[in-house]
Amino acid sequence: MSENHVFVTRPLSAKVMQEARRSLPVTLESHPSKHVPPNRKELLNGCRGASGLIVMLTDRVDEEVLDAAGPQLRVIANVAVGFDNIDVEAAARRGIVVTNTPGVLDEATADLAFALLLATVRRLVEADRFVRAGNPWIWGPQSFVGLDISAGATLGIVGLGRTGMAVARRAHAFGMRILATGSRASSAEAAELDVVASDLEGLLEASDVVSLHCPLTADNRHMIGRAQLDSMKRGSFLINTARGPLVDEEALADALDNGHLAGAGLDVHEHEPQVNARLREMEKVVLLPHVGSAAATTRDAMGALAVRNVTEVLSGREPVSPVGT
Ligand code: DGY
Numbered sequence: 386m387s388e389n390h391v392f393v394t395r396p397l398s399a400k401v402m403q404e405a406r407r408s409l410p411v412t413l414e415s416h417p418s419k420h421v422p423p424n425r426k427e428l429l430n431g432c433r434g435a436s437g438l439i440v441m442l443t444d445r446v447d448e449e450v451l452d453a454a455g456p457q458l459r460v461i462a463n464v465a466v467g468f469d470n471i472d473v474e475a476a477a478r479r480g481i482v483v484t485n486t487p488g489v490l491d492e493a494t495a496d497l498a499f500a501l502l503l504a505t506v507r508r509l510v511e512a513d514r515f516v517r518a519g520n521p522w523i524w525g526p527q528s529f530v531g532l533d534i535s536a537g538a539t540l541g542i543v544g545l546g547r548t549g550m551a552v553a554r555r556a557h558a559f560g561m562r563i564l565a566t567g568s569r570a571s572s573a574e575a576a577e578l579d580v581v582a583s584d585l586e587g588l589l590e591a592s593d594v595v596s597l598h599c600p601l602t603a604d605n606r607h608m609i610g611r612a613q614l615d616s617m618k619r620g621s622f623l624i625n626t627a628r629g630p631l632v633d634e635e636a637l638a639d640a641l642d643n644g645h646l647a648g649a650g651l652d653v654h655e656h657e658p659q660v661n662a663r664l665r666e667m668e669k670v671v672l673l674p675h676v677g678s679a680a681a682t683t684r685d686a687m688g689a690l691a692v693r694n695v696t697e698v699l700s701g702r703e704p705v706s707p708v709g710t
Contacts, residue, residue, distance in 0.1 A: 389457065390414045391437035391695055394423055394444050397464070398681075401688035408696045411436055429453040437695040439464060443657075446471040451479060460698035462691035465678075466490060466548075467628060468708050469601040484694035484704045488547060489686035490678040495551030497652060497677045498596055498626040502540075505650035505671045506532040506594060506622050514668075532593060532622070532647070535560040541592030543585065543608075544599025544627070545569045552596060553578045564588045567599070589613055594622045601628035611636040620647045626677045629654040638663040641670065652677050 393415045396402060405413050416423045416431060422443040423431055432438060432454040440446055442465040451458065451472075460482045463471060468485045476483050504510055508531045515529075516522065532538060540556045542549045545567035556563050557578040569575055570582035585608075589595060595617060599605065609623065610633040617623070623646060625632055634655045640646045641664075648669035654660050657675060664670045678687065694704040 388434040389436050390434065391439060391699075392416075392431040392435045393439040394428065394431065395419055395441050397439075397688035397691075398685055401685055401692060404689060405439075405692040408692060409437070410696070410699050432458070436460075437699055438462065439691050439695060440471070441465065442467060442470050444470060446476075448472060448475050451475055451481065460484065460695050460704065462694045462704075463708075464687050464691045467600055469628060471708075473708055482694075482698050482704055483708045484691070484698075484706050485708050486687040486690045487706055489690055490683050491547040491551045493680040493683035494548045494626060494677040495555060496680070497673075498548070498552050498598070498624060499555045501626060501650040501652060501671060501673065502594060502596060502622075502624050503534070505624060505648045505669075506534060508648075508669075510671045511668045534594070537562060538593040539564060539591055541565070541583070541588040541595040542580075543567075543588065543595060543597045545575060545580065546598060548626075549596075549598035550574060550578075552598060553580055561594075564592060585613070586616065589616045590618065592621060593618060594624060596624040597627040597631055599627055599631070601630055606630045607633040609633065609637070611639070614640040614646065617646065619645055622646065622648045622650070624650045626652040629657055634661040634664060638667070641667055 390412045391409050393413060396415050396419045416427060428444060428450060432450055435454050436457050436459050438461045440461060440463055446461060458481055461471060461476060462484045464486060466485050466487050471483055473483050508529050512529045539562040542553055542563060542565040545565035550569060553563050563578060563580045564583040565580050566583060566585050566588055570580055608631050614636050637649060638661060641649060650671040652673040653675050660672055690706060694706060697704050
């Protein structure tokens with residue numbers, strides 16, 4: 386790797402890479418594989434001498450990486466809105482700017498969350514597997530019966546931020562009642578969608594479907610643990626498109642096993658990319674490989690924003706989206 390370069394830990398789309406080469410004031414070096422992240426040694430090597438890093442949520446950026454990079458490192462741009470993979474305080478202590486990609490992936494993530502919600506409560510994947518297995522079938526009054534979301538079902542949105550609000554818009558259009566936690570739950574936009582502000586306890590007790598949309602922080606690991614799952618309505622569903630460690634997956638597997646919960650849809654996992662072995666065996670669980678933002682225009686917008694943030698900082702200007710905005 387050359388000195389004074391920007392290292393990107395996975396090639397972004399051809400369009401974004403081209404724009405990066407055009408706009409960055411220094412050369413761009415990239416890890417070669419778009420499918421496999423750099424291993425630790427490759428990450429440390431790639432960062433060495435870099436003035437900017439464009440990283441993915443799969444890269445752990447900690448003191449060791451900052452040491453390996455060296456004192457010339459000025460900016461770390463995460464190609465994600467969540468930034469729990471980066472030691473932001475360590476970066477701040479060294480005067481390194483950290484940026485993320487808020488505002489460009491809300492709709493795509495909300496689409497995926499809603500698709501996962503529907504797939505889970507209407508048992509789509511289970512029914513698809515049943516058909517593909519070549520089972521004989523005929524329409525039946527009690528076959529594959531799921532939850533009517535439009536018949537007064539209540540959705541509990543944990544964390545009514547940008548993505549949570551986009552999910553609320555969809556749920557409102559489907560005729561669901563909506564409870565939500567978070568400061569925006571009392572906003573004018575929430576009121577227009579008939580969102581009722583709640584605390585977490587009340588939301589868990591009253592919701593037919595609980596959907597998580599909050600960032601992972603130092604304080605909320607396992608915020609949905611055994612006690613919270615026990616307090617959920619019998620026969621309700623949990624959807625997680627935020628971050629896996631928000632949920633205690635062993636407790637979730639128990640709640641599904643003993644029939645307290647009717648199903649779960651998980652796009653994110655506690656120990657990504659490993660998937661809980663018990664959940665993998667359960668018909669009533671829909672499992673996806675963290676694809677919430679995986680839509681072409683959205684991914685280009687995320688990449689473009691990361692490149693823009695690095696370009697701005699390396700050109701002596703303010704970044705567009707430093708973390709926490
Ligand atoms: C994010 O941006 O944090 C998402 O998880 C990426 O899909």
